[in-house]
Amino acid sequence: MILTSRDYAVRNLHYTIRSAELRDARALSEVRLQIDGETENMDRVHGEAYINEENFKEIIQKDSDMLNHLFLVAEVNGGIAGFSRCEGNELQRSSHKVEFGVGVLMDFWGYGIGKNLLKESISWADSNHIIKMTLNVLETNEKAINIYKDNGFKVEGILQKDKMLSDGKYYNTLLMGRLR
Template identity: 75%
Template sequence: MIVNTKQYEVRNLHYKVRSAQFKDAQALSELRLQIDGETENLDRVKGEAYINEEGFKDIIKSDSESLNTIFLVAEVNGTLVGFSRCEGNALKRSSHKVEFGVGVLMNYWGYGIGKNFLKESISWADANNIKKITLNVLETNEKAITLYKNYGFEVEGVLQKDKLLSDDNYYNTLLMGRLN
């Protein structure tokens, strides 16, 4: 689904949050690769499950036409610095829910981009009769967990020793959900 563009200014950084467009496909491919290499908070290491420009074009087309999926990007001076998706599915028994995922370049952490992605996604979900938003978050990502709790998400479960990180230790993944 396509949403209206919103402008933000946080600590002198001007950015906009808008729906992903076909012209963003190559930049999204590069952005996702870079973000995956900057943090261990996400599922992939750099280069895993790589999506090229054509792959992103397919995702953007599908998401734009879907009533229960939204794909947002954050843009600073014409450059993409983050993205988020709420992905639904067509299965009748789970068509009432979407899964939220987000990635922001490390240099842009602390400017409310992730928070604004979340706020826009919640607003979209509430307006479109989505009853539940789910997400997965690494137990060590305390800032994200606090943010999600502040927006009505609750821990619904824990996947024990779910992720093996570069320190050769296993970490839990929290399953969180927000009901509308």
């Protein structure tokens, strides 16, 4: 699904949120790899489940063709600072929902990029008759949890001791959902 671009300005940082395009594939591969190495809030450690340029092209094409998929990027000065995806599926019984995920480079934290990617995704979902959005978030990611709650998401479940972080301790994953 395609979204027209929107421009944002926060504390002297100007960025655009727009649909991902095939030309973004290489940068997305690099950005995703970097994000995985910058925070423990993601499912992967640096280098795990690597997606190369060609695989990103396939994802972008599929997301552009599917009515219940959305792939957004946040562009700053011609480079990608973050991205989000809403992924639905073709199963009739769950065709009313999408799963949301987001990643933003650490250099761009605090500028509302993740929050605005979320808001654009919610707007898209609501206007496309998506009944439910779901996401998973690490229990220690309080800033993200608060943003999700502020945007209508509720904790629907807890996966206990779901992730082991670099400190060797286990942490819970919160399952959150938002109903239109």
